[in-house]
Amino acid sequence: MSGEKKAPYIVPIGPTHPALKEPVMFTFEMDGEQIREVDFAPGQVHRGIEWMGMRRNPVQIVHLTDRICGICGVSHTLAFSRAVEQVAEIEVPERADYIRTIIAEFERIQSHLLWAGVAAHELGFDSLLYLTWQVREQAMDVIENLTGNRVNYGIVQVGGVRRDIVPEQHKVIEDCLSAYEGVLSKLLDLFLHDRTIAMRCRDVGVLSKDDALKLCTVGPTARASGVNVDLRQDYPYCAYGDLEVRSILPDQYAGETRGDVYDRIVVRLLEVGQSCRIIRQCLSEMPPGEVTAEPKLAKLLAICKKASGEAIGRVEAPRGECFHYVLMAGKEAPHAWKVKASSYSNLMSWIPMLRGEQIADIPIIVASIDPCLSCTDRVAVVKGGLQSILSREDLHRLSVEKTRRLQQ
Amino acid sequence: MTLTAVVGEIILWTVIVSLFGLTAGLFLLGIDRKIAAHMQARIGPRLRQPFIDIRKLLVKENIIPENAIPWLFNLAPVIALVSSLVILLYIPLGSLHSPLGMYGDLILVMYLLTIPALATVAGGFASGSPYATVGAQREMVTMIGYEFPLAIVVIAIAWRLWAAGVAHPFLLSTIAGNPVWGLVGPLGIVGVVLLLIVLAAVTPAELSRIPFDTQEAETELAGGLLVEYSGRNLALFSLTTAVKTLVLGALIVAVFFPWNLSSFVAMPAGIAQLADLVFFLFKVVLVMSVIVTLVRVGMARFRINQVVTVYWHTFALIGLVGLLLLMADSALAGVL
Numbered sequence: 174m175s176g177e178k179k180a181p182y183i184v185p186i187g188p189t190h191p192a193l194k195e196p197v198m199f200t201f202e203m204d205g206e207q208i209r210e211v212d213f214a215p216g217q218v219h220r221g222i223e224w225m226g227m228r229r230n231p232v233q234i235v236h237l238t239d240r241i242c243g244i245c246g247v248s249h250t251l252a253f254s255r256a257v258e259q260v261a262e263i264e265v266p267e268r269a270d271y272i273r274t275i276i277a278e279f280e281r282i283q284s285h286l287l288w289a290g291v292a293a294h295e296l297g298f299d300s301l302l303y304l305t306w307q308v309r310e311q312a313m314d315v316i317e318n319l320t321g322n323r324v325n326y327g328i329v330q331v332g333g334v335r336r337d338i339v340p341e342q343h344k345v346i347e348d349c350l351s352a353y354e355g356v357l358s359k360l361l362d363l364f365l366h367d368r369t370i371a372m373r374c375r376d377v378g379v380l381s382k383d384d385a386l387k388l389c390t391v392g393p394t395a396r397a398s399g400v401n402v403d404l405r406q407d408y409p410y411c412a413y414g415d416l417e418v419r420s421i422l423p424d425q426y427a428g429e430t431r432g433d434v435y436d437r438i439v440v441r442l443l444e445v446g447q448s449c450r451i452i453r454q455c456l457s458e459m460p461p462g463e464v465t466a467e468p469k470l471a472k473l474l475a476i477c478k479k480a481s482g483e484a485i486g487r488v489e490a491p492r493g494e495c496f497h498y499v500l501m502a503g504k505e506a507p508h509a510w511k512v513k514a515s516s517y518s519n520l521m522s523w524i525p526m527l528r529g530e531q532i533a534d535i536p537i538i539v540a541s542i543d544p545c546l547s548c549t550d551r552v553a554v555v556k557g558g559l560q561s562i563l564s565r566e567d568l569h570r571l572s573v574e575k576t577r578r579l580q581q
Numbered sequence: 582m583t584l585t586a587v588v589g590e591i592i593l594w595t596v597i598v599s600l601f602g603l604t605a606g607l608f609l610l611g612i613d614r615k616i617a618a619h620m621q622a623r624i625g626p627r628l629r630q631p632f633i634d635i636r637k638l639l640v641k642e643n644i645i646p647e648n649a650i651p652w653l654f655n656l657a658p659v660i661a662l663v664s665s666l667v668i669l670l671y672i673p674l675g676s677l678h679s680p681l682g683m684y685g686d687l688i689l690v691m692y693l694l695t696i697p698a699l700a701t702v703a704g705g706f707a708s709g710s711p712y713a714t715v716g717a718q719r720e721m722v723t724m725i726g727y728e729f730p731l732a733i734v735v736i737a738i739a740w741r742l743w744a745a746g747v748a749h750p751f752l753l754s755t756i757a758g759n760p761v762w763g764l765v766g767p768l769g770i771v772g773v774v775l776l777l778i779v780l781a782a783v784t785p786a787e788l789s790r791i792p793f794d795t796q797e798a799e800t801e802l803a804g805g806l807l808v809e810y811s812g813r814n815l816a817l818f819s820l821t822t823a824v825k826t827l828v829l830g831a832l833i834v835a836v837f838f839p840w841n842l843s844s845f846v847a848m849p850a851g852i853a854q855l856a857d858l859v860f861f862l863f864k865v866v867l868v869m870s871v872i873v874t875l876v877r878v879g880m881a882r883f884r885i886n887q888v889v890t891v892y893w894h895t896f897a898l899i900g901l902v903g904l905l906l907l908m909a910d911s912a913l914a915g916v917l
Contacts, residue, residue: 182711183711184711184712185711190803191799191803192801192803206718206719206885206886293881296881296882297791297792297880297881297882298791298880298881298882299791299878300620300621300878300879301881303621303622303623304621304622307622367881369792369881369882369883370881372881372883372884372887373881373882373883373884531884531885531886532715532801532802533795533801533882533884533885534884535801536801
């Protein structure tokens with residue numbers, strides 16, 4: 174550290190590194206402790222789930238979609254089911270929509286708490302990790318009580334849900350919600366008023382509103398930069414149309430939006446409280462009735478087989494919009510199925526966030542968008558050693574061309 | 582006594598003190614982990630877990646990376662452990678005889694404290710990994726950061742003893758023999774408390790513990806300085822940490838809490854020695870669990886630039902205020 178300027182050196186982080194919860198390869202061009210340029214290469218954990226799905230029928234695929242993500246198990250299944258339901262014109266009973274909403278909101282609670290713990294760990298604050306994960310257990314217990322599983326819930330199916338919520342379970346849910354409302358102010362205090370956390374998170378990893386829009390970020394990452402997007406408010410599905418859902422923006426708490434890591438913590442923690450309110454409202458307004466459109470799986474399969482057409486299912490997963498495209502062509506298996514996990518839209522925001530920051534901030538910035546890489550990864554085909562990189566302009570041109578083709 | 586007898590005695594005591602230092606240091610690490618676990622609502626490992634870890638490391642393969650500088654890479658952990666054991670020989674350990682106590686003072690201890698850190702820096706640079714290199718740079722920056730507040734504490738205490746007319750004020754046995762609290766007035770007490778805070782803040786950085794563990798920063802640098810070390814070499818570094826924990830605990834106890842049980846309660850010489858040793862260890866555990874364990878479970882990790890700011894601005898300032906208060910106190914005492 175003699176102060177002389179050396180040529181930038183390269184620090185590789187990944188594919189496996191303690192800062193990363195899933196494999197991704199970062200290459201940092203460093204100037205001392207400062208990041209000069211950054212590039213990343215996902216694609217280390219592609220699992221070919223879409224390929225598997227195109228050889229199975231929709232009744233089987235929901236079990237695959239449960240396993241796309243270990244955290245948002247219900248979001249992917251919900252998005253896929255909603256796409257198939259639209260193609261096959263299955264009407265989901267209203268009660269099922271409410272149950273789906275309740276499970277989805279519990280998923281958001283446990284996912285955000287899990288993330289908060291990881292964020293604390295990345296900052297070297299392990300006590301907070303243990304605390305948040307201990308708090309999170311209660312949501313996991315309720316999810317187990319409602320669905321029978323802690324992860325890979327297996328409750329959503331095409332046309333409805335597998336299990337009803339019986340009156341005895343209302344008390345379990347209510348206990349959990351009141352416990353959370355009690356502990357949330359403590360968590361907010363610990364995360365947002367701790368001096369060391371503020372020192373490490375304020376004005377770190379800033380994503381401007383402009384960049385957030387340009388890079389098509391979704392979910393809490395976009396909302397923390399002041400972009401007012403939330404599928405639950407903009408494009409209500411399930412029971413959200415009947416409920417009071419307004420997207421949470423950081424200025425509601427701090428009075429200003431800076432788009433930094435701190436704001437992402439604010440948004441996620443406030444969304445835990447919001448989810449509690451949504452679940453409570455769902456419980457009180459849940460209509461009676463059936464929980465599935467077609468309880469007999471063979472019959473359901475027959476309906477799906479006959480269906481043809483294409484549809485998209487969109488769900489606000491804890492990390493942002495989860496998007497499934499399904500094309501059915503009158504066969505048992507879907508003709509095409511495309512999954513876009515929320516992290517797919519958010520990964521690119523790493524570049525403007527990381528540029529100019531310090532090595533020490535890499536873990537927390539990388540974690541701050543709550544990346545879910547195995548849900549996102551694509552297979553990269555390299556033919557004859559040729560690679561091509563598409564810029565934003567190229568992609569825009571291609572999409573315009575495709576729209577023109579479709580219009581003809 | 583003849584020269585050979587003196588040397589023989591020193592060697593004997595060196596062996597005893599070293600063995601004591603290794604054992605007590607490892608137990609201190611075990612206690613730290615246990616207390617931290619309880620604070621985080623965990624059960625935590627057994628008290629002797631650090632011993633088990635060391636044994637495991639010793640039977641594991643000792644890997645030397647291809648692009649490392651082998652002689653320096655292997656030498657660094659040895660130097661680190663030996664130098665930290667040497668410090669132990671100068672510090673009063675309760676009633677235990679400090680074999681070199683008469684030959685070196687607090688200034689020497691301050692210099693010796695930098696050697697294990699410098700050895701890890703050398704080892705880090707020699708391991709040829711970018712993580713270790715970044716870690717080594719951070720360790721150096723951290724050292725530059727905390728040496729100044731540490732020097733203020735040392736000078737302030739010794740100066741106050743000198744001002745009070747104590748002979749050999751820098752000798753640790755003198756400092757331990759004349760508790761600084763008794764020499765100063767109310768203004769000075771505040772000053773000494775401030776100096777204690779500064780020394781307490783320097784300790785986590787010396788031991789690379791949260792919030793000042795940027796050089797190892799598991800989530801950022803995957804272990805930083807020590808990332809390439811394994812097997813026997815890593816075991817030596819773990820032992821170094823254990824010994825340094827005891828050294829710093831003993832240093833704080835010697836400077837700020839030097840009282841012995843035997844000076845309060847009359848007891849036979851043999852029992853008094855044992856009681857003083859136990860009391861000394863009790864003080865070390867108490868001090869370390871507050872300034873290391875409590876701090877590390879209650880804080881997030883600083884960034885390296887924040888480490889420097891914290892030491893140079895906050896703690897240097899606190900230290901200087903403490904020094905000024907001690908000077909004012911001494912001036913007032915002179916007038917009265």
